[in-house]
Amino acid sequence: xxxxxxxxxxxxxxxxxxxxxxxxxxxxxxxxxxxxxxxxxxxxxxxxxxxxxxxxxxxxxxxxxxxxxxxxxxxxxxxxxxxxxxxxxxxxxxxxxxxxxxxxxxxxxxxxxxxxxxxxxxxxxxxxxxxxxxxxxxxxxxxxxxxxxxxxxxxxxxxxxxxxxxxxxxxxxxxxxxxxxxxxxxxxxxxxxxxxxxxxxxxxxxxxxxxxxxxxxxxxxxxxxxxxxxxxxxxxxxxxxxxxxxxxxxxxxxxxxxxxxxxxxxxxxxxxxxxxxxxxxxxxxxxxxxxxxxxxxxxxxxxxxxxxxxxxxxxxxxxxxxxxxxxxxxxxxxxxxxxxxxxxxxxxxxxxxxxxxxxxxxxxxxxxxxxxxxxxxxxxx
Numbered sequence: 001x002x003x004x005x006x007x008x009x010x011x012x013x014x015x016x017x018x019x020x021x022x023x024x025x026x027x028x029x030x031x032x033x034x035x036x037x038x039x040x041x042x043x044x045x046x047x048x049x050x051x052x053x054x055x056x057x058x059x060x061x062x063x064x065x066x067x068x069x070x071x072x073x074x075x076x077x078x079x080x081x082x083x084x085x086x087x088x089x090x091x092x093x094x095x096x097x098x099x100x101x102x103x104x105x106x107x108x109x110x111x112x113x114x115x116x117x118x119x120x121x122x123x124x125x126x127x128x129x130x131x132x133x134x135x136x137x138x139x140x141x142x143x144x145x146x147x148x149x150x151x152x153x154x155x156x157x158x159x160x161x162x163x164x165x166x167x168x169x170x171x172x173x174x175x176x177x178x179x180x181x182x183x184x185x186x187x188x189x190x191x192x193x194x195x196x197x198x199x200x201x202x203x204x205x206x207x208x209x210x211x212x213x214x215x216x217x218x219x220x221x222x223x224x225x226x227x228x229x230x231x232x233x234x235x236x237x238x239x240x241x242x243x244x245x246x247x248x249x250x251x252x253x254x255x256x257x258x259x260x261x262x263x264x265x266x267x268x269x270x271x272x273x274x275x276x277x278x279x280x281x282x283x284x285x286x287x288x289x290x291x292x293x294x295x296x297x298x299x300x301x302x303x304x305x306x307x308x309x310x311x312x313x314x315x316x317x318x319x320x321x322x323x324x325x326x327x328x329x330x331x332x333x334x335x336x337x338x339x340x341x342x343x344x345x346x347x348x349x350x351x352x353x354x355x356x357x358x359x360x361x362x363x364x365x366x367x368x369x370x371x372x373x374x375x376x377x378x379x380x381x
Contacts, residue, residue, distance in 0.1 A: 046076030053085040062092035080106050084115035091119070111139045114147065125156060130166035133157075138170040141177035150180065151188055158195035168199045183215035190223040197232040210237035214259060221260050221296065226357030230298035233261050243378045244295065244360065248278040260296040260357075266328070270366075279309070279374030284364045289319065294328040294361040297378070299351045305381045306334065309374040311343030312367075319365025320373070322347075326355030331363070343372075348381070 049072035056065035069086035076082050083106035090099035099119075106116040117140045124133035137153055147153075157163040171178060182200070185193055197216060200208070213236045220229035234240045239251050245262050246252065252275045258264040263280075265273050270286035273293065282292045310320035316338055325332040336345035351358060362373050 046072050046079060046082060049075060050081055050085055053089060057085070057088055057092060062089065065089035066093060078109070080109035080113035080116060083109070084113040087119060088115045112143060114140045114144060118149075118153065121153070122156075125163070130157070130160070130163040131169065133163070134166035134170050137167075138175055138177075141180075142175055145177040145180045146184075150177070151185075151192075154181065154196075155192050158192050164195065164199050165202075168202050171199065172203055182213060185216060185219045188219075190220065190225050193220050193223065194225055194228040197228050201232055201235040204235040207238060208236045210239065210259070212236065214257075218260065221357065224356040226260075226296065226298045230261060230357075237261075243299070244297065244376045247376045248374050249275050249280040250277065252280065261298070263293050263295050264328075265293050266291045271364075276372055276374075279372040280362075281370045281372050282362070282364050283368075283370050284366045286366055289321065289363050289365040291329050291361050292364050293373070294359050296357045296359055297324075297351075298357045299378070301351050301353050303381060304349050304351060304378050305346060306336075306349050306376075306378045307339070307344070307346040308336070308376045309343050309372065310345060311372045311374070312369050314342055316341065316343040316345075317364075317371040319367055320371050321363040321365075323361045323363060324349055324351075324358050325361070326358065328359045328361055330359065330361070344375075349378070 049068040052068035053065040053072060056062060056068065065085065066089040069082065069089045072079075072082035073086050083102055087099045087102035087106055090096075090102055103116050103119045106113055107120065111117060117136045121133045121136035121140070124130070124136060134157065137157070140153070141147060141150060144150075154167075157167040171181065181196060185196075188196075193216065197220065200213060200216070210233075213232055217229045217233050220226070220232075234242065239245060240261060241247075249263060252263050252265075253259075254265070254274070265271075268290055271282065271284055271290050271292050273280060273282045275281075280293060284290045284292070306322070306324075308322065310317040312318065322334040322336065323331050324334055334347050334349060336347040338344070339346055360376075360378075364371055
């Protein structure tokens with residue numbers, strides 16, 4: 001009898017453990033499939049209730065999140081996610097006093113709950129404490145650099161100068177979300193991108209380098225923000241120049257992604273181009289004149305003097321042209337005057353406001369000899 005009782009107790013223990021395991025498994029699974037919540041024992045249902053509350057907060061009737069969030073707190077009172085969801089649900093329902101009290105409870109559990117940190121970030125901004133707000137934002141984004149509302153949160157620091165300064169202090173530490181701040185910008189409008197660039201400009205000592213800021217520079221150029229992009233490029237790229245960068249092609253990179261404010265070769269089977277140190281040696285086959293290299297200029301409107309060398313052997317090259325237009329392959333030809341018989345030219349050009357930035361492009365007609373482009377300089381007369 002005693003032995004039977006012991007076996008029954010052991011069987012009950014195994015069965016109880018099995019139920020716990022199933023309940024816990026359903027609990028975790030309900031985070032992805034909320035419909036399973038009805039099968040989860042209430043004591044283990046915290047994750048299910050949190051999932052229900054999250055879905056309700058994402059719906060058109062956010063007030064429905066209060067009940068499952070409350071149940072999540074009851075089921076798992078020391079988990080800050082439960083308390084944070086309840087605070088968010090109360091806030092969505094207009095119960096601001098209750099929400100503030102709930103978020104203050106959640107804050108006692110530490111800095112790892114994004115909803116709580118976002119609440120206190122907004123509270124700090126409203127209280128005129130941008131440095132504290134930036135600290136809260138930093139805490140959130142260090143945990144989740146790809147947070148769905150990241151760009152919306154960052155936008156709150158773009159307007160006022162003191163907020164930008166506060167965010168710059170956090171970025172100076174190069175937190176894990178720095179790369180996202182610079183590169184993951186496809187849904188960000190140009191004014192906010194320019195605000196981000198202005199923040200990064202204040203961090204230019206020491207310079208971060210060309211590669212670090214290239215994604216933000218490229219995106220601003222795509223959105224017609226060439227002037228702001230050039231300021232950021234000048235601030236952080238050691239090889240950047242106000243006028244024509246790398247005038248003798250010493251820094252020309254082969255096989256890299258195009259960098260607008262540096263020289264870029266135009267890929268074509270008819271074009272052979274390589275650095276000659278100094279200069280760029282080019283030969284074109286086929287039947288027509290081809291663009292061979294380009295660079296984006298961002299200069300203030302006005303008149304400029306452009307000078308260059310286009311040389312074949314020791315003589316002026318035939319079939320070499322330059323253009324200045326709103327596209328890398330736009331062919332607004334520059335008519336140059338020979339300064340000497342060895343291929344040195346100059347021309348007077350006008351930068352207008354017809355486009356945000358003007359592309360300087362080198363062209364060459366087909367021929368049997370290499371042509372050397374070198375010493376390209378643009379300056380006020």
